[in-house]
Amino acid sequence: MTDAEATRHGPGRILILVYGIFALAATARAGVQIATQFSDAPIAYVLSAVAAVIYCAATFALAKATRVSRRVATVAIAVELVGVLAIGAFSYAVPDDFPDATVWSHFGQGYGFVPVVLPVLGLLWLGRTS
Amino acid sequence: MFEPLTWALVALSLAAMVFAIVLAARDKRINWTVLGVLGVVEVGLLAQLVIGIVQLVQTSRDVSGPFFVGYLVGSLIVLPLGALWALAEGSRWGAGALAVACLVIPVLELRLHEIWTA
Numbered sequence: 001m002t003d004a005e006a007t008r009h010g011p012g013r014i015l016i017l018v019y020g021i022f023a024l025a026a027t028a029r030a031g032v033q034i035a036t037q038f039s040d041a042p043i044a045y046v047l048s049a050v051a052a053v054i055y056c057a058a059t060f061a062l063a064k065a066t067r068v069s070r071r072v073a074t075v076a077i078a079v080e081l082v083g084v085l086a087i088g089a090f091s092y093a094v095p096d097d098f099p100d101a102t103v104w105s106h107f108g109q110g111y112g113f114v115p116v117v118l119p120v121l122g123l124l125w126l127g128r129t130s
Numbered sequence: 131m132f133e134p135l136t137w138a139l140v141a142l143s144l145a146a147m148v149f150a151i152v153l154a155a156r157d158k159r160i161n162w163t164v165l166g167v168l169g170v171v172e173v174g175l176l177a178q179l180v181i182g183i184v185q186l187v188q189t190s191r192d193v194s195g196p197f198f199v200g201y202l203v204g205s206l207i208v209l210p211l212g213a214l215w216a217l218a219e220g221s222r223w224g225a226g227a228l229a230v231a232c233l234v235i236p237v238l239e240l241r242l243h244e245i246w247t248a
Contacts, residue, residue, distance in 0.1 A: 076212070
């Protein structure tokens with residue numbers, strides 16, 4: 001086992017599974033929103049799609065666990081953290097711009113606040129296994 | 131929605147989750163017993179999909195079809211992928227990951243129930 005491979009073993013197994021669940025959930029949610037009601041809240045739904053892409057990238061990069069993919073994962077998770085903090089704060093400040101929820105609205109309230117905890121754990125885990 | 135099936139799926143997947151946590155706590159890998167239970171859950175989820183779609187077509191109430199079917203289909207993917215992911219891990223963390231996958235099923239079933247009764 002190379003050092004980089006440690007990323008996907010041990011506690012990383014659970015972390016990547018949770019990332020996978022969010023990749024699936026965010027992709028499905030964005031797909032349905034954009035396909036059926038895009039004009040209702042275009043900004044929110046585009047952000048849903050962006051979140052979906054980031055979760056998918058983080059999941060695959062963490063699961064691949066090579067030196068290069070770990071860097072991809074770090075960038076994706078950093079963007080995810082900025083995204084959830086920015087959208088979270090913004091959705092409280094200007095609720096009118098978010099008539100419908102994204103994964104990151106209200107710091108991921110609709111998902112048990114896991115979206116705001118997940119990137120922190122992700123970055124900690126990448127640091128731990130470097 | 132056939133409610134007894136929903137609650138049976140919630141109970142069975144929570145039982146499987148506890149089983150997986152016990153395996154992880156005892157430093158064991160996942161075994162055929164827990165996979166068998168999840169196989170039963172998966173058959174139940176498939177039945178839920180069929181029942182759900184039939185009832186969705188027949189109902190006159192305003193149920194959000196795309197979300198409802200999305201949750202029904204999505205629920206089928208979680209356990210097989212979770213089980214494969216858990217099996218590929220040689221340590222107790224595989225069982226831990228499977229426990230998390232098990233927890234997703236009750237969450238999805240409750241959301242389905244919510245969407246259906248909304």
